Each structure stands twice: as C-alpha cells, then as structure tokens.
Amino acid sequence: MDGDGLGALLRQHRQDADLTIEQLADASGVSDRGIGDIERGVSRGPQHRTVVALADALGLDDDARAALLRAARAGRRRSPAPALHALPLPRPVGDFTGRGRERQVLGTALRRGAPGGPSPLVVVTGPPGYGKTTLGVQVARDVREAFDDALFVDLRGVDEVPVPADEVVRRVGEALAPGTTPLDAAAAGRHVQVLLTGRRVLLVLDNAASEAQVRPVVPPEGPAAVLVTSRRALAGLDGVTRVVLDRLDPRDAVALLDRIAPGRGGPGDLERLAELCDGVPLALRVAGNRVTARPGWGVAHLAHRLGADERRLDGLAAGDLRVAAAFLSSYEQLGSGAQRLFRRLGLLDAPDAGPEVASALVGADLWRTEDLLDELVDLSLLQHRPGDRYQLHDLLRLFARHELERQEGPDGTAQVRAALDARVLGAVVALGRWFEPDLEPVASDDDLVAAQGPDDAGAWLRAEAPTWTAALRRAAAHGEHARVVEVADALHWFSDLWAHGGPWLEVFTLSAAAAHALGDDRLVAVHEGYLAWVHMECRSDVTTALVHAERAERAAAGTGDDRVLGWACHYLAWIRSRAGDLDRAAVDARRAVDHLGAAGDREGVPQAMLALAGVLVRQGDVEGGVDVVRRTILTLEDPRTRPRAQVAVFTDGSAQLYLAAYLALLGRWDEVHAAATRGLEVAAELGLVRTAAGGHLHRGWAALERGDPAAAVVDLRTALALREQMHDAQGATRAAELLARAEALLGT
Numbered sequence: 042m043d044g045d046g047l048g049a050l051l052r053q054h055r056q057d058a059d060l061t062i063e064q065l066a067d068a069s070g071v072s073d074r075g076i077g078d079i080e081r082g083v084s085r086g087p088q089h090r091t092v093v094a095l096a097d098a099l100g101l102d103d104d105a106r107a108a109l110l111r112a113a114r115a116g117r118r119r120s121p122a123p124a125l126h127a128l129p130l131p132r133p134v135g136d137f138t139g140r141g142r143e144r145q146v147l148g149t150a151l152r153r154g155a156p157g158g159p160s161p162l163v164v165v166t167g168p169p170g171y172g173k174t175t176l177g178v179q180v181a182r183d184v185r186e187a188f189d190d191a192l193f194v195d196l197r198g199v200d201e202v203p204v205p206a207d208e209v210v211r212r213v214g215e216a217l218a219p220g221t222t223p224l225d226a227a228a229a230g231r232h233v234q235v236l237l238t239g240r241r242v243l244l245v246l247d248n249a250a251s252e253a254q255v256r257p258v259v260p261p262e263g264p265a266a267v268l269v270t271s272r273r274a275l276a277g278l279d280g281v282t283r284v285v286l287d288r289l290d291p292r293d294a295v296a297l298l299d300r301i302a303p304g305r306g307g308p309g310d311l312e313r314l315a316e317l318c319d320g321v322p323l324a325l326r327v328a329g330n331r332v333t334a335r336p337g338w339g340v341a342h343l344a345h346r347l348g349a350d351e352r353r354l355d356g357l358a359a360g361d362l363r364v365a366a367a368f369l370s371s372y373e374q375l376g377s378g379a380q381r382l383f384r385r386l387g388l389l390d391a392p393d394a395g396p397e398v399a400s401a402l403v404g405a406d407l408w409r410t411e412d413l414l415d416e417l418v419d420l421s422l423l424q425h426r427p428g429d430r431y432q433l434h435d436l437l438r439l440f441a442r443h444e445l446e447r448q449e450g451p452d453g454t455a456q457v458r459a460a461l462d463a464r465v466l467g468a469v470v471a472l473g474r475w476f477e478p479d480l481e482p483v484a485s486d487d488d489l490v491a492a493q494g495p496d497d498a499g500a501w502l503r504a505e506a507p508t509w510t511a512a513l514r515r516a517a518a519h520g521e522h523a524r525v526v527e528v529a530d531a532l533h534w535f536s537d538l539w540a541h542g543g544p545w546l547e548v549f550t551l552s553a554a555a556a557h558a559l560g561d562d563r564l565v566a567v568h569e570g571y572l573a574w575v576h577m578e579c580r581s582d583v584t585t586a587l588v589h590a591e592r593a594e595r596a597a598a599g600t601g602d603d604r605v606l607g608w609a610c611h612y613l614a615w616i617r618s619r620a621g622d623l624d625r626a627a628v629d630a631r632r633a634v635d636h637l638g639a640a641g642d643r644e645g646v647p648q649a650m651l652a653l654a655g656v657l658v659r660q661g662d663v664e665g666g667v668d669v670v671r672r673t674i675l676t677l678e679d680p681r682t683r684p685r686a687q688v689a690v691f692t693d694g695s696a697q698l699y700l701a702a703y704l705a706l707l708g709r710w711d712e713v714h715a716a717a718t719r720g721l722e723v724a725a726e727l728g729l730v731r732t733a734a735g736g737h738l739h740r741g742w743a744a745l746e747r748g749d750p751a752a753a754v755v756d757l758r759t760a761l762a763l764r765e766q767m768h769d770a771q772g773a774t775r776a777a778e779l780l781a782r783a784e785a786l787l788g789t
Contacts, residue, residue: 306340
C-alpha cells in the first residue's frame, strides 16, 4: 500500500476500534490535529515513533501493524520533503460571513506597499476558534489584484515544536526560486530578502508562535507584504497594523449559521444557537455542520441539546472539528501558574475582573498575578479591556471550569471559591470604611486592594460589584448571617453615592433577612431601614418602602436606642411624606430630629431636618421648609455639628437641591440658580447622578425664568438625558416640558 492509502487505513482501524479521533489522541499521545492530518492525507509519511504509538493505542496485531508501518514508509519515500515551490493559499470557505471592518482595515494596509517604501506588515490575533486563518485567507483573496503571487506557510504555532525560523526562510526561498536557497541560515535569510525586494508577493504566515518566525521573511521594502495570524500578540514586531478579532456580532453569527444550515431553523432558533455558541466562529461552524449532518435535526434541536453548560463543549464537535480541542491546544502552551489562573478564572460570576481578584484566585502577589495575566492575554485566552479589566468569553469560561473540575476536583474547586469569597468580602468591608463616618480605614498586609482614598475604594467597589455580590449571595446561602450584616453595614454610606445602578436591592434584602435570622432587634431596625431606603430611593416604590420602614420602627421601639429609633423615624417621615400622609410624616420627622439629636448623631440630624423641610413644603409652608433647609446648611458648615467623612459633602448636595426646588416654588430665581449650581458642584465631585439631574433641571429652569433660554437649553437637555438614564419618567417629562419652552423661545 502506498502513502496515499495511509489515511484511509488508519481511519479504518480507528473506526474498527470504535474510537473517536480525540479518544485515539488521548490513548496514543499523538495530537488530534496530527491524527486528522494523517487521515486527510495532509501528512503522508509521519515519523516511525508516531505510527508505532498509534498502532499500540489501536491494539493492532502484527500483520496490521506491519501494514500501517509500510504505508507510512511509502509516504515518506514519495515525499521526502514538502513541495516547497508550491505554497498555495488554502481553499477559502464558500460561506464566509461578516468581518467587514477587519477586511477593510487589512486590505487597505496590504495594498499600501510601494517600491522604496516600507513593506506592509499586518498581524491578526485573537483567541482560538475566532477564525484568524479563515480571515487571513479571505483577505488574501480580497487583495489578489494587488499582488502577482500569494504564498501560504503554516508555522504550526500551537504544535509542541513549531516550524523553526530557518525552515520558514527555506520554504519561502524555495517557493520563490526553487533550488537556489543557500544551506547556511544567515545566507539563506539574505537570499530571501533579495528575492522579495521589488516583487508583488503576499506572504501569509499562519499560526505564528513567535516574532522570530516572522522577522526573517519580512521584506525590506514594498510592494511585497506580509499577513500574519497568531494566537499570540507578537508585541515585539514593529511597524505593524494590528487587528484583534472579537466574537462575531449577533447579526453576523445568525447569518453564518443560516448559510451553513439553510432552512433548518427560524430566526428565534438561530439567535438562540448563535448565543449558545457565544459568537465564536469555530463553534458556529461546528454547530452548523452538526445540524446539516443530521437530516432529522433542526437548529432548535441542537440548541436544546447545548442548553446545559456542562454539555455544551462536548456538544460542539463535528467530525475532527472540536471547539474544546482548539482551546486545549492554547491552554497546554501556558506555564503551570498561568494554567492555574486561567482555570480558576472560570469560577468568576462576573463578566470581567481586575488583577486584585485574579490574585485572590491564585494566592499570589499582585505583581506576579499581572505577569500571569499578561501570559494569558498574549495567548489570546483572555481579553484586556479598558480600566485594567480582564475578560474571559463564555465558551472559554466553560472550558476553564471544565479544566478546574478535572484537575482540582470538586473539593479543590470549593476551597478555591471559599478562599476567593473570603478575600473579596474582606476587601469590601475594608474599603467601605473609607465612607463610614465613624470608622477609620486600617491598612493591613492582607489587604486585597491598596486603596489610597475614597476614590480608589469606590472605583473598586463599583467595578467588582458582580463578584462581591455573588460572594455575599453565597455567604447568605451558607447561613453566614453575621458576615452578611457586616458587609452590608460597611456599604451603607457608600450606597448613597451609587444609588442608581448599584446592587442595593439584593444586598439589603439579604442583610435584612440575615438580621431577622440573628434575632437582633437593633440589626433588624437598621437593615429594614436600609431596605426601605432602597425601595424609596432606587425604585420609587412607596408602598413596599413603607412596609419596611414600619418594620424598622417596630423593631427600633424595643431597643431603647435613640440613634436606631431616630433613623427609623426618619425613614418613616420621608416615605409617608412621599405617600401623602403629611400629618403623620410631620410627627415622624420631629421625632427623628429629637432622637438623633439626643444620640448626638451628626450624620443623622441633617437627614432628619431635610425630611422635616420636605413635609413642611408639602403641607404648604414653603417658607418654613426653606428656613429648615437653610438651618440644615448651617449645621453642615459648623465644625461642631458637621457630619464626618464624605457624608457632609453628600448631604450638602442634597440640601442645595432641596433649597433650589423650594425656592423655585417661591419664584426666587437668582437664589434657585445659585443653589442649583452649588448642588452641581457636589454632584460632579461625588459622581451623583440624581443630584446632577436635579441640579441641571433647576438651574435650567432658573435660566429660562431669568430670560436666558440659550443657557436653559444646555442645562435642560442634560437634565432630560440624565432622567432618561435613570428611567425617571416623571422627571423626564418635566425636563422635556421646560426644554420645549426654552427651545420655542430660541426658535429651534
């Protein structure tokens, strides 16, 4: 049997043994890609030890083993070396879809080469399975009119031994001028540079492992050009046009599925399958091929089978195409530390993470963790995002979890998660101290985050909210009630600075339940109060807010604690006032001022005074409300009564906003303008969306009434945008009404 028959013979033996390519790869130690190349006839004369390993794994008898070895020897005799003078482009896929922007960028760059000018060098990088090779081949066809020849060299970048740099030079040299390449590596490099100079040749270097494979064949000048694809960033190459591939957008992903498997599913089914494939081109192709290979299947059937996370990667296999195999080939190139970090990143519930969370996963110093993250980014297993964030895409996340469970087991996985949760929740408590008026931040060698102030602390708490919220959820599920309460308490004042968009409904729902479980009336009063605040401030749900405020007041009544009772009365006053129960709200507000004053609560007294002012205004005593707000501002300015930490600034912003609103009712527009401007200064300092929205509305209103419609339009447009961002329909309507008046005066 000759070398042409080796592939068919191996395939027959494998099928007789009832083995998949992947199973044979596991049993023999030969890569699944290598086995696939043999079966397809790409590799006609593999090495003797490779064939022996396959024969051993297949359990062949002596005759079958000898026949397999003869077929391999025949292949080696027929092809002692590849036909280097023929390096054609692979056949392009007929259903190429999407990547319009990338094709335009790459095509423009490659066509830019001119004699005497620099040779264009473009690099396409991206995670495994993202279609780098397919795109490279398509772009080479896109620009074929600009070149006389196109050469394609597979650099085997994910193999255990990639193609050596001097072999790359030799192949290119022989393709350009057969039989002329010197044996000496340095001389061969110079020879290739001479051959490329002035020629309209496009080199496609696919699957590069390193810059060293690329540099020797980059032409000294145009019009010759080089297109490189690689999972690695190849950051050492200079003068490069870089394109980093992301997943296909949903529309292109659906279109690709529909082209691979036309008529096998409706729009909804195609969208669901594309979502399950995470927009990864290899996964989409495998899924489409699976559907077309089974006449009885439709897209909906496969989508149902892939719906379970634990089955999805195994389900994304068709013939010798396997998504997991593509991921594994990159994973195996990592060092042990980077492998450990990668698989543990699969535990995260968040779409991305910062380096501090990553360091908690592996128990390493931050600087060491950043090196490991760089290794993952360099191999395109992790995406680096703005803000020093690192993102693991969904299918890679599933692969990471699979490897974690396979290599560290259920117990090890649970230990990693528990250690992460402990570090993350500890960091939340420590960072929350930056916003608590009665707590000072305490530095510790064990701190996960080295915050230098409230800005650093707040930025981390916002960025990592999905991670620490998930950790808090698990703590609650495990009955760690004291820990849940501790975390929520630490976030109380910070929540005021991030009222809209923060996870406060879940946080304070969990903490209120934990307080009840602990059976502590004081904690129940405090955390039911927090929950009342969420429903009123964040959700504008007066009915539910009142239920929780009344629970807080009942629990507080039995504590004998003026501070706790004062806060409970404050929440009641605020919410009853919004509900229109003004008489009871007035009583509650005065009780709140009295109790908080008796407790010496410098943070609580101004809040209660502002609630009282609101009640007075709603009762028709606008002047009285203005007077109380002005007295509140004096309290905030007096060092003897001024709240601590950022509470003073935050409360000043609220007070100025209330003052502007009440003065507007009196038509005192100059004072409205001044108060709103001060409120906007606070909003800008602390990043307060609601305060900013109110400040722009009232300053715009004041400008309109003062005869300055141009200034009014600027403020009111901002107010409208912020109200819409907050999903505040009533506020947006009011801003739109005032804006329409201002624009009418301007004739716009």
